[in-house]
Amino acid sequence: MAITIKDVAKYAEVSPATVSRVIADHPKISPKTKRRVRKVMEELGYYPNFQARNLVAQKSKAIGVIMENSTTLAFQNPFFPEVLRGISVSAHQSQYGLYLSTSATETEIYEEVVAMTQGKRVDGIILLYSKTGDKVMDYLLENDVPFSVVGRPYIQPEAISFVDNDNVEISKQVVHHLITLGHRNISFVGGASDFIVSADRLNGYKQGLKEAGIPFTANYVVTQEMMEGREKQAIQQLMEQENPPTAIVTHDDLVAYEVISYLEDLDIAVPSDVSIIGFNNHTLSSHLKPPLSTVDISIFDLGVEAANLVLEKIKDDKAAPRNIIVPATLIERGSCQNL
Structure with missing residues (x-):
């Protein structure tokens, strides 16, 4: 025979209404009572019918x-x-x-x-x-x-x-980090421009350059829209400029993986020819050769x-x-x- 809420109430020496409130984790029920009722539920093998409760409460949970x-x-x-x-x-x-x-x-x-x-x-x-x-x-x-x-x-x-x-601030910190390493020709390879995170990281990149007194160079920015269907060509054009970047900030570690692959095809080595840094700290990033510098966003x-x-x-x-x-x-x- 199935255990009912009345059985739990009887063994816990409380009312069925109290058992119901314990199941709902009602704040007015004392922790001591909750522990006692839950212990009895466990001992008796009682499992609340949440679907029925949700229908009554008009909640899907x-x-x-x-x-x-x-x-x-x-x-x-x-x-x-x-x-x-x-x-x-x-x-x-x-x-x-x-x-x-x-x-x-x-x-x-x-x-x-x-x-x-x-x-x-x-x-x-x-x-x-x-x-x-x-x-x-x-x-x-x-x-x-x-x-x-x-x-x-x-x-x-x-x-x-x-x-x-704070994507603006952390992107500024990334640029400042590269500047302290001696880089001034810093590129940004971003995501789709209609996503706020992409816009914020690009904005932080620009602010980081401005604070360091480095002029913003539009040719150093590559967006997802610019790369669509021609990713390798976009990276090749970036690196074949008269003053190619010595460092690249990418919107995401996945983008960094792609960029590194295209750079290898162009016989451009990381980091001896160009430094690269990503965002999101994916598990694979620490296992690359070389391991990828990145931002852990928790x-x-x-x-x-x-x-x-x-x-x-x-x-x-x-x-x-x-x-x-x-x-x-x-x-x-x-x-x-x-x-």
Whole structure:
């Protein structure tokens, strides 16, 4: 015979209502009572029917996680499994599951977010990106859907809960680091210009040059749009300039891997011919030859905080938006040479 909530209440010497509140982790139930009830639940082998409870409470106990593109492409980037690991840890502590977007295009992603929120499949949303003119962010804001963002929102940051690194400041630090190594011809190979993180890192690069009194050279900047379909040619043009860069800052470690591969094809060695540094500190970066200098942006912590922020809004719709800046750390390895 199945164990019921009444059986737990009887053995724990409390009311069924108290057992129900313990299951819901109600703050008014004392820690001592919670421990006693949970111990009895474990001893009796009682498992709450969360699906039934959620139907009554009109809660899904799930968080929607939206990536910038399809899951097939996203999981090729080590950033996403690691940020999801952080989100999962926080969600698990609050007994929430995750609902991952599987759409491929911007239109499909938008339609899926509308369907999952209107259909009550999720109680809140985490956006793992921030880009200009994003219909999804506009929709969530206009419809008072609890959500948080990994990245600085392109609109109304004071009204949106988000977690981010100080990408402008850390990019400046990267440029200053290269300057202290003697470099002045410093290039920036960036991501898509409509993503806020790309814009912030490019902005920090420019500020770092300006603070050092080094003129900004537009020919030293290569964006994702410029490289699309002609990546090797773009790097070749960069390195065949009259004054080629002696150092390259890349938007992401994955971009650094690609650039290093193209440089090898051009018989340009790292770091003896050109120094290179990336962002995100992927696991593979320390195993390259030479090991890649990079910026550790604490990806796991970004995920934990993003989940905490959306859970705050889910549990209290009047909770004020919060912005969290997670520290980033420059890691010096063998891909940068002192001139």
